[in-house]
Amino acid sequence: MSSSTNRDVPLLTRPQIAQRICEGQQLIILHSEVINVSSWSPHHPGGALALLHFVGRDASDEIEAYHCDATLERMKKYVVGRVQVDEKGWKPLTPPIALGLVRHPNGVKNNWVKEGMVTLGQSILQQQVNIPITLNDDKAPIPTITASVDPSDIQLKEENVEIHRLIVEQLEPPNSELDREIEYKRSMAFQELKKRVRDAGLFKPSGWLYGYETEIIRYMALAMGAFGLFYYTNGWLGQMTSALCLGLLFQQLAFVVHDAGHKGITTDYFWDRMIGMTVASWIGGLSVGWWCDNHNIHHLVTNHPEHDPDIQHIPFFAISKDFFGSLWSTYYKRVMALDGFSKVMISVQHKLYYIVLSLARFNLYANSYIYLLGPKPKRDNYWRYEIAGIAWYWFYYLSMLKSLPSWKMRLGYLLVSHIAASPVHVQIVLSHFACSTEDLGPTESFPSRQLRTTMDVICSPNIEFIHGGLHLQVTHHLFPRLPRHNLRAASLLVKQYCDEQDIVYKEYGWLNGNQQVLTVLKDVANQLELLKKVADGEIQERMMK
Numbered sequence: 001m002s003s004s005t006n007r008d009v010p011l012l013t014r015p016q017i018a019q020r021i022c023e024g025q026q027l028i029i030l031h032s033e034v035i036n037v038s039s040w041s042p043h044h045p046g047g048a049l050a051l052l053h054f055v056g057r058d059a060s061d062e063i064e065a066y067h068c069d070a071t072l073e074r075m076k077k078y079v080v081g082r083v084q085v086d087e088k089g090w091k092p093l094t095p096p097i098a099l100g101l102v103r104h105p106n107g108v109k110n111n112w113v114k115e116g117m118v119t120l121g122q123s124i125l126q127q128q129v130n131i132p133i134t135l136n137d138d139k140a141p142i143p144t145i146t147a148s149v150d151p152s153d154i155q156l157k158e159e160n161v162e163i164h165r166l167i168v169e170q171l172e173p174p175n176s177e178l179d180r181e182i183e184y185k186r187s188m189a190f191q192e193l194k195k196r197v198r199d200a201g202l203f204k205p206s207g208w209l210y211g212y213e214t215e216i217i218r219y220m221a222l223a224m225g226a227f228g229l230f231y232y233t234n235g236w237l238g239q240m241t242s243a244l245c246l247g248l249l250f251q252q253l254a255f256v257v258h259d260a261g262h263k264g265i266t267t268d269y270f271w272d273r274m275i276g277m278t279v280a281s282w283i284g285g286l287s288v289g290w291w292c293d294n295h296n297i298h299h300l301v302t303n304h305p306e307h308d309p310d311i312q313h314i315p316f317f318a319i320s321k322d323f324f325g326s327l328w329s330t331y332y333k334r335v336m337a338l339d340g341f342s343k344v345m346i347s348v349q350h351k352l353y354y355i356v357l358s359l360a361r362f363n364l365y366a367n368s369y370i371y372l373l374g375p376k377p378k379r380d381n382y383w384r385y386e387i388a389g390i391a392w393y394w395f396y397y398l399s400m401l402k403s404l405p406s407w408k409m410r411l412g413y414l415l416v417s418h419i420a421a422s423p424v425h426v427q428i429v430l431s432h433f434a435c436s437t438e439d440l441g442p443t444e445s446f447p448s449r450q451l452r453t454t455m456d457v458i459c460s461p462n463i464e465f466i467h468g469g470l471h472l473q474v475t476h477h478l479f480p481r482l483p484r485h486n487l488r489a490a491s492l493l494v495k496q497y498c499d500e501q502d503i504v505y506k507e508y509g510w511l512n513g514n515q516q517v518l519t520v521l522k523d524v525a526n527q528l529e530l531l532k533k534v535a536d537g538e539i540q541e542r543m544m545k
Helices: 014-022 048-052 060-066 069-078 119-124 180-199 213-232 236-261 269-283 288-300 321-325 340-347 349-358 360-373 381-403 407-419 423-430 446-453 473-478 484-501 510-544
Strands: 027-030 033-036 079-082 101-103 112-114 131-134 160-163 456-458 507-509
Touching: 014 027, 027 060, 033 069, 048 288, 060 069, 060 180, 060 288, 060 446, 069 079, 112 160, 180 446, 180 484, 213 236, 236 269, 236 288, 236 407, 236 423, 236 484, 269 288, 269 381, 288 360, 288 381, 321 510, 340 349, 340 510, 349 360, 349 423, 349 510, 360 381, 381 407, 423 510, 446 473, 446 484, 456 473, 456 510, 473 484, 507 510
Parallel strands: 456 507
Antiparallel strands: 027 033, 033 079, 101 112, 131 160
């Protein structure tokens, strides 16, 4: 994005920007320009939450990682000011969402609602004076939803809510051990890395079918195996082999949906969305709309316990003791309660890890349908196409099950076809579960954060199709729109960048990587058991007094 616009804009100071944010404006820094995304936020294809995480921050790397040049050009009309940036870059502010605050739907300036108990907000907002109001009170402000408010992101479950009035000082980030100058230099070097990747032609799809020539043959072979064996064999062996082929087809097609969600196939939003919905919904019964909404946040706040939905798997998994505090999820808008069932599951999570992941596809169904039938998605033609596709999926899949001769064979076909698709789930969590979950604050640069929270899986180019190419997660997280077939070539440039910037590039073999994950899960389970013993000891001590 060019630093010049077609109109003069004022130079804004940091306190002025902080004050405007307190009043409710969603201001984001993009290469020394201030863009106000308040009016656009509810319509953002990546979801309003993706923008809220970068209010008051320099999001240049993140924005350019996710948007094409044409979109960056259209952003110019939202520029409302400019800022001075020194050799340390822009000193970030804390986004209100990181404090657990969202705009109150009455549209009044500086009216915020604490939607949940976020760790950072507990320490910063504890001295704040709260003014309780009753929404049904005649004296209360009349609720008027403005264009800058997405009411679906605000859940007021009780009549009595608290208005919070932010002050500039509360947007100051906590002290950080990170060196702002180093982080800024890494960001500038990352801009150069992106140029090298672009000059190498790696952002352009390769081949006459965008690099999927060989993969389409594989998909066709699995489909023929799945449906050919199903309709032309009668015994257990033939039917279970059919189920295996169908599950492997689901597993392989998941990578196509992933590519389409990142605009990594044709690079055109409409066609990639259509490809993604056709594969995800009509063939697999899942929602690419839900996946994009979820996955975009994962990429932006990777491995943050309270913000990243891809590591929020209570009651089944906890990869950090932070989850013991019944954290509030800013994505799911609920408390991730550490209840009795959660404690039982987490205490044996390292033993049940593969069993739980083998059935993870059922969880994808649930998340997809909760999303599609909830308040978030627009009821547009994309939504209708997904709903129709899911209806067709269950029609053909249940028809297949119904045609089988016994309930045992039906249950076997259901389980085999779903369990065979589970390696994709192991692949996805493998690259993050064993990595850092620390919150280093808004000072941390985009490349530093992605390299700290993501790791690669080493494998031969001859078998990387099993991983869908996503074993190169480090490069994918730095360049999410990069065609998957170009990740290997780009990863060599990323490794050079890491050497130049003195950043650790984490990569493990498949077995070693899995062992790393299991070790983390076991350590967290042991910590939970230790806390339980301490609590039991305190109870016994009190009873003896």
